[in-house]
Amino acid sequence: MIFVTVGTHEQPFNRLIKKINSMVASGEIKEKVIIQYGFSTYNAEYCEMHKMMSFDAMQDSFKNARIIITHGGPSSFLEALQHNKIPIVVPRQNQFNEHVNNHQVDFVKLIDRRMNNIIPIYNIDDLSNAIMNFNEIVKNKNIGKNSNNKKFNENLEKIVNHLMEKN
Numbered sequence: 001m002i003f004v005t006v007g008t009h010e011q012p013f014n015r016l017i018k019k020i021n022s023m024v025a026s027g028e029i030k031e032k033v034i035i036q037y038g039f040s041t042y043n044a045e046y047c048e049m050h051k052m053m054s055f056d057a058m059q060d061s062f063k064n065a066r067i068i069i070t071h072g073g074p075s076s077f078l079e080a081l082q083h084n085k086i087p088i089v090v091p092r093q094n095q096f097n098e099h100v101n102n103h104q105v106d107f108v109k110l111i112d113r114r115m116n117n118i119i120p121i122y123n124i125d126d127l128s129n130a131i132m133n134f135n136e137i138v139k140n141k142n143i144g145k146n147s148n149n150k151k152f153n154e155n156l157e158k159i160v161n162h163l164m165e166k167n
């Protein structure tokens with residue numbers, strides 16, 4: 001199962017949902033896809049859609065998913081990491097009116113460079129490759145035995161503090 005979550009930001013993230021739906025419709029994705037779509041307006045007719053999900057339903061989806069795809073908000077991809085899963089992270093982008101600026105892009109680039117524990121997707125056309133080659137890609141990522149939640153959280157805190165100092 002593939003679980004996609006776009007969070008609760010009030011701007012739609014239709015670009016991601018449309019891409020996932022087209023991949024299911026074409027048969028490129030053959031497994032079940034569950035999407036938490038928030039304020040997105042696109043109806044993915046080939047996926048199981050939930051505007052919002054309870055905490056327990058979200059936890060079950062994170063736990064049971066083979067692949068987790070999130071937006072670039074840290075709470076979503078950190079949740080995947082807490083379940084010892086490498087998430088595919090598609091940051092919302094200002095140019096598509098998905099967010100007020102590109103802070104998700106900047107944050108995802110920083111986390112990828114420093115932690116190497118996410119699969120970032122900046123061009124939606126690269127999502128197919130990430131899904132199709134997921135098992136190979138995660139072999140080069142930092143998770144499990146090499147990962148340490150406390151160290152990660154400490155590093156994340158330093159990164160956030162550094163970003164706040166710039167503003």
